[in-house]
Amino acid sequence: QVQMQESGPGLVKPSETLSLTCSVSGGSIRSYFWSWLRQPPGKALEWIGYIYYSGSTNYNPSLKTRVTMSADTSKNQFSLKLNAVTAADTAVYYCARVMCDFWSACTHAYHMDVWGKGTTVIVSS
Amino acid sequence: DIVMTQSPDSLAVSLGERATINCKSSQSILDSSNDNNYLAWYQQKSGQPPKLLIYWASTRESGVPDRFSGSGSGTDFTLTISSLQAEDVAVYYCQQYYSTLPFTFGQGTRLEIK
Numbered sequence: 001q002v003q004m005q006e007s008g009p010g011l012v013k014p015s016e017t018l019s020l021t022c023s024v025s026g027g028s029i030r031s032y033f034w035s036w037l038r039q040p041p042g043k044a045l046e047w048i049g050y051i052y053y054s055g056s057t058n059y060n061p062s063l064k065t066r067v068t069m070s071a072d073t074s075k076n077q078f079s080l081k082l083n084a085v086t087a088a089d090t091a092v093y094y095c096a097r098v099m100c101d102f103w104s105a106c107t108h109a110y111h112m113d114v115w116g117k118g119t120t121v122i123v124s125s
Numbered sequence: 126d127i128v129m130t131q132s133p134d135s136l137a138v139s140l141g142e143r144a145t146i147n148c149k150s151s152q153s154i155l156d157s158s159n160d161n162n163y164l165a166w167y168q169q170k171s172g173q174p175p176k177l178l179i180y181w182a183s184t185r186e187s188g189v190p191d192r193f194s195g196s197g198s199g200t201d202f203t204l205t206i207s208s209l210q211a212e213d214v215a216v217y218y219c220q221q222y223y224s225t226l227p228f229t230f231g232q233g234t235r236l237e238i239k
Contacts, residue, residue, distance in 0.1 A: 111165035
């Protein structure tokens with residue numbers, strides 16, 4: 001059974017870079033898409049983007065200029081970097097597995113079926 | 126972006142009664158080439174990550190009780206809980222994956238016990 005765990009600093013200063021890693025166990029990241037999402041306090045879910053193990057990415061246009069995702073197949077992990085953070089980036093950050101069309105080598109991403117527990121990131125000086 | 130709008134924002138239902146949550150997309154999320162509606166429903170209990178309940182608008186995820194069902198097509202969708210249990214108290218979200226630029230969620234519907 002696939003399990004996912006986010007890790008990274010819980011406090012980031014304004015204008016600095018938020019860096020998180022998602023460790024995947026019970027399955028290889030060499031299939032599916034792998035996504036980051038976030039949820040500000042008391043608010044709805046926001047999709048940040050996803051990555052394929054090969055390195056191809058798809059980012060939310062609203063965050064695209066500040067987001068970088070990467071994947072490390074040797075460690076079975078993928079990562080998120082969000083630069084120039086402000087208080088508006090304070091949120092619980094989740095990683096999730098994204099189902100895809102395996103028969104077409106994952107050309108389309110679908111729903112998210114496995115989620116990490118989430119990690120709280122506060123942006124404050 | 127495809128905007129997802131849920132109604133109501135909150136709902137109180139008695140134990141054993143039916144709960145109905147609606148989700149409307151700003152454009153059709155039906156792929157006529159395969160007749161699939163690109164919609165998922167998630168349940169989020171307090172302090173927990175979201176849990177996938179339904180995908181392709183009406184396919185129940187493995188392990189999800191059969192009192193949960195999804196229906197609808199095109200732009201209008203419904204999540205129904207046929208007989209509300211105490212453990213169903215949560216916030217429910219719909220999400221479209223027809224357009225991945227970007228994936229979008231509804232604002233959430235809070236379900237409570239009356």
